[in-house]
Amino acid sequence: MGRSTITGWLTASGDQFKDWSAAYRLFKGDKMDISGIFGVIRRKVVGLADSGQRYVFAHMDDTLLRKKGKNVFGAQWRRDALGPPFQTNLVWGQRFIQLSLSCFSKMGPVQARAIPVDLHHCPSVKKPGKSGNEQDWEQYKETQKKSQTQRYRCPTGQASA
Numbered sequence: 001m002g003r004s005t006i007t008g009w010l011t012a013s014g015d016q017f018k019d020w021s022a023a024y025r026l027f028k029g030d031k032m033d034i035s036g037i038f039g040v041i042r043r044k045v046v047g048l049a050d051s052g053q054r055y056v057f058a059h060m061d062d063t064l065l066r067k068k069g070k071n072v073f074g075a076q077w078r079r080d081a082l083g084p085p086f087q088t089n090l091v092w093g094q095r096f097i098q099l100s101l102s103c104f105s106k107m108g109p110v111q112a113r114a115i116p117v118d119l120h121h122c123p124s125v126k127k128p129g130k131s132g133n134e135q136d137w138e139q140y141k142e143t144q145k146k147s148q149t150q151r152y153r154c155p156t157g158q159a160s161a
Contacts, residue, residue: 034119042117045101057102059114062122066093074123095122122147 006023010016015023046056067075074094083089099118104111125144128136 038116038118041115042101045103045115045117048103057112059100059102061098061100063096063098064091064093065096066091068092074121076124095124096120097122 006020006027010018010020010023064078064081069075070092072094075092076095077090078093078095080089080091097120098116099120100114100116102112102114125140125147128140132140
């Protein structure tokens with residue numbers, strides 16, 4: 001299918017013989033508005049929960065997206081969670097935190113579905129090198145504290161437990 005992501009996606013969906021210009025126009029911009037996309041989903045899930053449930057349960061999970069290029073922002077050597085427990089494998093990738101909300105239903109054997117409502121890129125803060133002075137280390141510690149508090153915030157902006 002080739003190395004191009006959009007080409008592979010179109011080929012896998014059976015659209016390789018149709019006009020590709022609409023698909024390429026969709027992805028030609030700089031970045032997609034993730035909060036806008038997930039905002040619609042989040043409102044729908046909370047609306048489902050308002051229809052008779054008392055609680056909304058959230059699930060957080062970190063995931064590793066493997067990358068090939070060495071100049072990808074936020075990509076680092078990370079521990080592979082899929083590796084065997086007796087051997088630490090390292091892979092090059094980006095770390096993301098995914099937040100899902102549970103929808104409960106009393107029909108069927110499955111009583112809850114987790115629907116993803118947020119995806120947040122969480123790169124680690126870079127440490128100063130050996131030649132870093134005291135001011136660099138203080139700035140590193142402050143930036144690390146800020147990234148920890150921002151990383152675990154709910155989509156509404158309130159700190160989560």
